[in-house]
Amino acid sequence: MPYVILLLALFLAFPAAAERLLVSNEKDNTITVVDAATLAVTHTVPVGARPRGIALSKDGGSLYICTSDADHIEVLDLASMKVSRILPSGPDPELFVLSPDGTTLYIANENDNMVSVLDIASGRVTTEIAVGVEPEGLGVSPDGRILVNTSETTSMAHFIDTATHEVIANVLVDSRPRRAVFTPYGKQVWVSSEVGGTVSIVDAETHEVIHKIRFAVPGIPAEGIQPVGIALLPERNLAFVALGPANRVAVVDMKTFEVQKYLLVGQRVWNLAFSLDKSRLYTTNGVSNDMSVIDVAALKVIKSVPVGALPWGVVVAP
Amino acid sequence: MFGRWREAAFAAALFVLSPFGAAAQAQTPTQAQTPTPAPTDIVVPYLALTRPSSVPESALDRPPENEGLLGARVAVADNQTTGRFLHQSWRLDEHLANDEAALVQAFEDAAGQGHRLFVVDAPPSVLLKLADLPEAKGAVILDATSTADALRGKDCRRNVLHLLPSDAMWADALMQFLAVKRWRDLLLVSGPADEDRQLADALRRSARKFQLRIVADKPWTYNPGSRRSDTGHYAIGAEVARFTQGVAYDVLVVADTRDDFGDDIAYRTTDPRPVAGTHGLVPGAWAKPFEQWGGTQLQTRFFKATGRWMTSRDYGAWMAVRAIGEAATRGGSTDTGKIAEYLRGPKFELAAYKGVPLSFRSWDGQLRQPVLLADDRSLVSVSPQPGYLHQFSELDTLGTDQPETTCHT
Numbered sequence: 001m002p003y004v005i006l007l008l009a010l011f012l013a014f015p016a017a018a019e020r021l022l023v024s025n026e027k028d029n030t031i032t033v034v035d036a037a038t039l040a041v042t043h044t045v046p047v048g049a050r051p052r053g054i055a056l057s058k059d060g061g062s063l064y065i066c067t068s069d070a071d072h073i074e075v076l077d078l079a080s081m082k083v084s085r086i087l088p089s090g091p092d093p094e095l096f097v098l099s100p101d102g103t104t105l106y107i108a109n110e111n112d113n114m115v116s117v118l119d120i121a122s123g124r125v126t127t128e129i130a131v132g133v134e135p136e137g138l139g140v141s142p143d144g145r146i147l148v149n150t151s152e153t154t155s156m157a158h159f160i161d162t163a164t165h166e167v168i169a170n171v172l173v174d175s176r177p178r179r180a181v182f183t184p185y186g187k188q189v190w191v192s193s194e195v196g197g198t199v200s201i202v203d204a205e206t207h208e209v210i211h212k213i214r215f216a217v218p219g220i221p222a223e224g225i226q227p228v229g230i231a232l233l234p235e236r237n238l239a240f241v242a243l244g245p246a247n248r249v250a251v252v253d254m255k256t257f258e259v260q261k262y263l264l265v266g267q268r269v270w271n272l273a274f275s276l277d278k279s280r281l282y283t284t285n286g287v288s289n290d291m292s293v294i295d296v297a298a299l300k301v302i303k304s305v306p307v308g309a310l311p312w313g314v315v316v317a318p
Numbered sequence: 319m320f321g322r323w324r325e326a327a328f329a330a331a332l333f334v335l336s337p338f339g340a341a342a343q344a345q346t347p348t349q350a351q352t353p354t355p356a357p358t359d360i361v362v363p364y365l366a367l368t369r370p371s372s373v374p375e376s377a378l379d380r381p382p383e384n385e386g387l388l389g390a391r392v393a394v395a396d397n398q399t400t401g402r403f404l405h406q407s408w409r410l411d412e413h414l415a416n417d418e419a420a421l422v423q424a425f426e427d428a429a430g431q432g433h434r435l436f437v438v439d440a441p442p443s444v445l446l447k448l449a450d451l452p453e454a455k456g457a458v459i460l461d462a463t464s465t466a467d468a469l470r471g472k473d474c475r476r477n478v479l480h481l482l483p484s485d486a487m488w489a490d491a492l493m494q495f496l497a498v499k500r501w502r503d504l505l506l507v508s509g510p511a512d513e514d515r516q517l518a519d520a521l522r523r524s525a526r527k528f529q530l531r532i533v534a535d536k537p538w539t540y541n542p543g544s545r546r547s548d549t550g551h552y553a554i555g556a557e558v559a560r561f562t563q564g565v566a567y568d569v570l571v572v573a574d575t576r577d578d579f580g581d582d583i584a585y586r587t588t589d590p591r592p593v594a595g596t597h598g599l600v601p602g603a604w605a606k607p608f609e610q611w612g613g614t615q616l617q618t619r620f621f622k623a624t625g626r627w628m629t630s631r632d633y634g635a636w637m638a639v640r641a642i643g644e645a646a647t648r649g650g651s652t653d654t655g656k657i658a659e660y661l662r663g664p665k666f667e668l669a670a671y672k673g674v675p676l677s678f679r680s681w682d683g684q685l686r687q688p689v690l691l692a693d694d695r696s697l698v699s700v701s702p703q704p705g706y707l708h709q710f711s712e713l714d715t716l717g718t719d720q721p722e723t724t725c726h727t
Contacts, residue, residue: 092618110615111615111618111619111622113399132399132400132403133396133399133400134612134615151399151400152612152615152669153396153399153400153615153669154396154399154400154403155400155647155669156400156403158403167403170403170404172647172648174667175667175668175669175675176612176669195667195669195673195674195675196667196669196675197675221711221712223673223674223675223711223712223713224674226673245673
C-alpha cells in the first residue's frame with residue numbers, strides 16, 4: 001500500500017469499506033459480525049460450544065474458530081455465514097496461530113499440555129508437541145520457522161522449530177504468560193504475563209529477556225493490572241497492551257518500552273485487533289460484553305459496541 | 319475451607335523436599351536443548367496420618383478420599399511438567415502413618431536424611447509438635463490444611479508457613495461481603511465442637527471489625543439425628559422455626575464445622591432469611607463452582623486425575639507443593655535452603671487461579687490470598703470486596719494485619 005494512502009487513512013481514521021469485525025463470544029456460543037463502517041451488528045452466528053481463539057484464513061474467506069468445549073475447530077464460511085467444515089484439534093483447544101503460508105494451524109490444547117499441529121488441507125493433526133502446563137499463547141515468526149508457545153502454569157515461553165517440531169529453548173517469564181507476539185521482522189517476541197503484571201521482551205535470537213515492561217494505573221492496585229492482548233504498530237513505533245481487569249489499554253513506545261498513555265476501555269479487556277488500514281484498534285471486553293473502538297491517530301476511545309456474552313477474540317476481515 | 323469431612327480420615331501429611339546431589343545446581347532461566355545435562359531429582363515424600371472417618375449426615379456427598387494427598391499429586395505432576403524444561407525431575411514419595419508417634423518418627427527420619435523443607439497436613443497440636451522438634455530447627459514447614467488463628471497468633475512458629483486462609487480471613491471475607499450488601503444484623507448459631515467455638519470467635523471479632531451487629535448469639539444444642547428418619551423433617555422444621563422466632567435479623571450465620579446441623583437451617587427459619595457461614599453462602603479457598611482466572615483448568619485437571627472434585631484441603635496441598643516448585647524454578651536453585659529463603663522473600667509469587675499473585679505475610683507466615691464466596695452451585699463473590707482499601711495490599715484487609723499481629727517469636 002502506498003505510504004501516502006496509509007498516511008491519509010491514518011488521519012481520517014476511517015476504515016476501508018465493507019470491512020467486517022468478527023468477535024467470538026465464549027459464553028453464548030456465537031460469533032458476532034459487525035460492519036466496520038457503521039459499527040452495527042449485522043449477524044450473530046451460532047457456533048459450537050465455547051468459542052475462544054479465532055483466526056482468518058489466508059484468503060480471507062473463512063474464519064477458523066476454536067470451539068473449546070466441542071473439542072474441535074470450526075471453519076466459518078464468511079460468504080454464507082455457515083460453518084462449512086469441522087477440523088480436529090486435540091482436546092480443549094483454546095487458541096491457535098496460522099502459519100504465514102496459511103497451510104498450518106498450531107493449536108494450544110490447554111488441558112493436556114500439548115501443541116497440536118494441524119494440516120488444514122488434509123484436515124489432520126500431524127504432530128503433537130509436548131510443552132508446559134496449560135499451553136496458551138502462540139506466536140509464529142514472520143518467516144514461519146519459529147513457533148513460540150507460552151504455558152500458563154509453567155510460566156515459560158517455549159521456542160519451537162517448526163521444521164523439526166523440537167523445543168529449542170525455554171524462556172522463564174513472569175507468572176501466567178498469556179500472549180506471544182513476534183515483532184514484524186522477527187527480532188523480538190513480546191510475552192504478556194497476566195498474574196506477573198508485566199510484558200517481557202524476549203530477543204528471538206538469544207532467547208534472553210531484554211526488558212520487562214511494568215504498568216501503573218493511578219487508583220488501581222498492582223494486582224488489578226493483568227496484561228493479556230498485545231498489538232504492535234511499528235509504523236508508529238507503538239505497542240498496545242490490554243490490561244484485563246484494569247480496564248485499560250496501555251500505549252507503549254516500541255523502542256524505549258516506556259508507557260505513554262492508558263486508554264480507558266470496557267471491563268476485562270482481553271484481545272486486540274487493528275483495522276486493515278491500522279487506523280483503528282478494536283478490543284474485546286469480557287465483563288462488559290462489548291467492544292471498544294480506539295482511534296489510533298488520536299489515541300482516543302471513540303465508541304463502545306455491544307456484542308455477545310463474554311467476548312474473547314476479535315479479527316478483522318475484508 | 320471447611321471440608322465437610324473434618325473428622326473423616328484426618329490425614330496428617332508431610333512432604334519433604336530433597337534434592338539428590340547436595341550441590342545447589344544453578345539453573346539459568348534460558349536453556350538450550352543441547353547438550354542435555356542429567357536431571358536433578360527432587361523427591362517430595364508424602365507422610366499421612368489417617369483416622370477413621372465418621373458417617374456424614376447427608377448421604378449425597380461421599381467423604382473425599384485422600385483429601386490433600388490428591389492435591390499434592392496433581393501439583394507434583396505440574397511441577398514435573400515444568401521441571402522437564404529445567405532438567406528437574408519431581409516425584410512424590412508417599413508414606414502413611416496411623417498415629418502421631420509414627421508421624422513424628424517419619425519427620426525425624428526425613429530430617430535425618432537432610433531434608434529441610436516439609437509440607438504438613440496435621441491438626442494444630444501435631445503441627446506444633448513437629449515444628450518444635452529439634453530436627454525442625456532451621457527447617458520450613460508448609461502447613462497445607464490448618465486454618466486455626468492460634469497457629470498464626472500466640473502459637474505461631476517462625477519455621478511454619480500457612481497455605482489456607484486463617485479462620486480470621488475466612489470470617490472477614492464473609493463480613494466484608496455482608497457489609498457491602500448492608501445486611502448488618504446477624505443471628506449467629508454455633509455448634510459445640512472446639513472448631514465451632516473457634517470459628518464463632520473469629521466471626522464475632524470480624525463482625526466487630528466491620529461494624530456488623532450480632533443481634534443474637536445462640537448455641538445449637540438440638541440433636542438433628544431424626545432428620546433422616548420418616549417424618550423427621552417435621553421435628554427439625556419445628557425446632558428451627560422455634561429457634562429463630564422473635565429475633566429481628568438480616569442473615570443467619572452458622573458455624574458448624576462438623577456438618578452436624580448446618581444443612582437443616584435454610585428454609586426452616588421463621589422469617590425468610592439467607593444462611594451463610596459453614597453452610598449456605600460459604601467462604602473458602604476453593605469451591606466446586608469456581609471457574610474464573612483459569613480455575614476451570616485446575617478443576618478439570620484435578621477431576622481427570624482423581625475422579626472427584628477438588629476441595630479446599632486438596633487445594634491447600636496443591637498450593638504447598640506448587641509453592642516449592644515455583645521457588646525452585648524462580649529462585650534458580652534446587653537447594654532446599656535457597657528454596658526456603660525464596661519462599662519467604664519479596665520476589666515470591668504464586669499463581670493459584672485467583673487472578674492475583676499470592677505471597678506470604680512476613681509477620682505470621684500466612685499466604686495472602688482472595689477468599690471465594692460460593693454456594694453449592696455458583697460463585698457469589700470474591701473478597702476482599704471493592705472499596706476495602708489498604709496502604710500495601712488490599713489482600714491484607716482479610717485476617718490479621720501487621721499492626722494487630724500477636725505473633726512475636
